[in-house]
Amino acid sequence: MARPRKAAPNLPPHIDHTLLPVGIYWDPTGRGRWYVRPPHEEGYGYRKKTVAGPTARMSDLHAIMEARQGEAQRGTVAVVIDRHAESLAFAQLKPSTQAGYKDYAGAIKAYPLKNGTTLGEATVDRLTPGFIRRLIDVIAQGRPGQKPGDPAIPGYPTKANHWLRYLRRVFGWAREHDHVTTNPATGIKQVKEKGDHRMPDVDVFRRVQAYAKECSARGPRAKGAVPAYLWAAMELAYQARLRGIEVLTLTDAHVDGEMLRTNRRKGSRDNLVRKGAQTEEAIAMLRARRAAIWEKNGGGDSDPGRGPLSLRQPGRGAVDRGRLADCLGAHDAQCGEGRRSEPGRAVRAAQPETPRCDGYQGRQESGQWAQDGRDDARL
Structure with a gap:
């Protein structure tokens, strides 16, 4: 028969030591604590594990020991x-x-x-x-x-x-499902989270941009190749903090000397961004690419007989005079054929403020293009 327990000098006064559950012990050091002695993980001896503090009630101690016994958990x-x-x-x-x-x-x-x-x-x-x-x-x-x-x-x-x-x-x-009777997390308010900084550090961005520039020189059919304009679009988006749609809708009219005027969406106000050497290089590259595409298709920027086009839906229609190749478009709009080429993102021609045309104007709802020689061609 086990010997009866003795009350420790600093045992909490609300605890009757004769009614304690089997397997729980009181440590009188410091303020005191209740502990159990589970087997050691290494397979020999025991270790002390605290299960409650000195303020625990008798019912708490019994519940703890019941919870440590198989199904009682x-x-x-x-x-x-x-x-x-x-x-x-x-x-x-x-x-x-x-x-x-x-x-x-x-x-x-x-x-x-x-x-x-x-x-x-x-x-x-x-x-x-x-x-x-x-x-x-x-x-x-x-x-x-x-x-x-x-x-x-x-x-x-x-x-x-x-x-x-x-x-x-x-x-x-x-x-x-009657596993518990309360939900203590109900009504607890969330804490305020920090704002998400979405822009990478400059050194990280430059390394990624340099890799994109390297991949763009591999050729359209090479493994790992990316569109030639990708690094330039990245530069505009990073320097001016632009959304994707805001990069796509930039035009020559947004370039104002040493400044680049943004075209914000979602109610944000437009602002002026001072152009650096990298931004100037990106703009020059996009303009040169646009001129090369126009020249390849029988005309150039300075050709008076070919005005820039207002592109509604790339690759779905054509006009009888010239076309605007999408430098950053999902397709290349082939004149008279609607033929598609490599996927990409579009920098399209700016929409005229007043719909006008010289002899031809397609219906917008049919996916055709309206010609206006006064439009500023987008980058």
Whole structure:
């Protein structure tokens, strides 16, 4: 028969040591803590594992020991997450979403708590909204190292919000299926995330641009070749912070001496960008490419009989006099044939402010082009 337990000098006064569950022990050092002795991972001896602090109630200690006994773990964060991963709701998600949730699940179950346990071992019904709030704030703000000399853990606001949304979803599903009775993540507000800086560093951009320029010289049929205009389009987009559609709709009219005038979308205001040597080189390259394409098809920029064309839908129609080859277009519009060539992005002719034509004007809704000799040809 086991000897009766003796009360420790600093045992919490609300704990009756004669009613403690089997297998849980009190450590009187410091403020005190409750621990268990699971077998050591290396196969010999035991190790102490903290499961609760000095403020734990008798009911908490009994629940902890019940949760550590096989099927009695029902209702813990780890078990609820595993049940959700086996559910129909999880199976109906996209594969990419499932992969993301699996990453969250592994990190959440292994997240260490101050009492020496992990978040996966915590019982969902014993968690409070305040606990979830503090958890999300710690992840968003970061925290110092757990031991002296340990590096500080940086904050990740985006990660905190991802965890919050995932926990809210899992706990809500578990409540609907009677795995738990509460959802402590309900009503918790997300933290403010940092603005996403979408532009790469200059040195990184220059290396990528140099590689694109190298690949553009390989020829149209060579392995790894890219369109010759790609590096120039990259330069305009990077220097002027342009969207793709804003690069496509630049015209000669937007080049004003040493400045480049933007044509913003989505309500953004236009602005002037001072051109540097790289920008001048990109503009000159696009103009030279346009002139070469026009010259190849029987005319040039200075040909008075061939005005620039307003291109509505590349590759779907033609006019009886000349055409504008798409320097950055999805197709090359072949005059009279509608024949397609290599894919790319289009820098098309500017639309006339007042629809006019000299002897011919196609209908816009039919995909034809309207000719206006006064239009400024786009870069």
